[in-house]
Amino acid sequence: MLIPAPHPFVVFAGNVAPLTSILLTLSPLPTLLSIPRDNSEVSGSDDADNDKVNLLPLSASVAKNPTSKVTISSLPLLPYSSMAVNGFLWTMYGLLLKANPIIFPNFVGACLALSYIVLFAMKSSPSRDGRHIDLVQKASISTSLWARTDLPSTFRTHLTVGSSILMLGFTCYKGGLRNQLAALATLVCGVMFISPLAKISSILKNKSCPPGAIPLPFTIATAxxxxxxxxxxxxGVKDIAVTAPNIFGLFCAFAQAIVVFLYSPRKGKKERGVIA
Structure with missing residues (x-):
């Protein structure tokens, strides 16, 4: 019995989807590069006792000045941490299937996501006279990035949970537990797609979506x-592990687009404020 040839559009989707996956993981880069670093400042003295961070939480500074400029402190970390974990899990799943279209774009995406986390951390660190303070050498970072609880949760929690999920995924990979690894990867993929909506409660409360809170390039690339x-x-592959998270991601992209359209400040209108 002859197996019917797949529809040309299905072949096209299978060939182009890995490319769009790479574009998806590249899409947050313009936002992270354009958003300014945290406005925390460290005193000018080189004395260790004086290396204090003069921190005014962004939420407090915004309350005093609602038109203050958006900084990295207004963005959640979840889109980037979940992207890294998601990429490594799907890379392992692709290795089990020996499917290069799954392996390559996800491994590239995982590496890019790690670089985004480093960039996020650098821009969240304190500064002295406008200069970056090395994250490893200065313990004062504990009063800025490590103290943030709106990422959602804390930076330390992202590292702990992410590492634990990857260890569990690697255990499934080494044991050849394909279905279990697929379920774990699907769950994390869903978190990644919904992560730009982490600030949704603040957006709805303030009726304002500040630039970068829900990156439009990421939304378009996700769709x-x-x-x-x-x-x-x-x-094509008729694999529910591939289909389910992407259908969910499509709905998330539509939701993100609606929020951006309704609550982004319009040109020519007065700025409605910035959320923390």
């Missing part, structure tokens, strides 16, 4: 990527 992978998952 295109999830659509192509959904088509390929349904009609």
């Amino acid at each position: 295109a990527n999830c659509f192509l992978w959904s088509v390929y998952g349904i009609k």
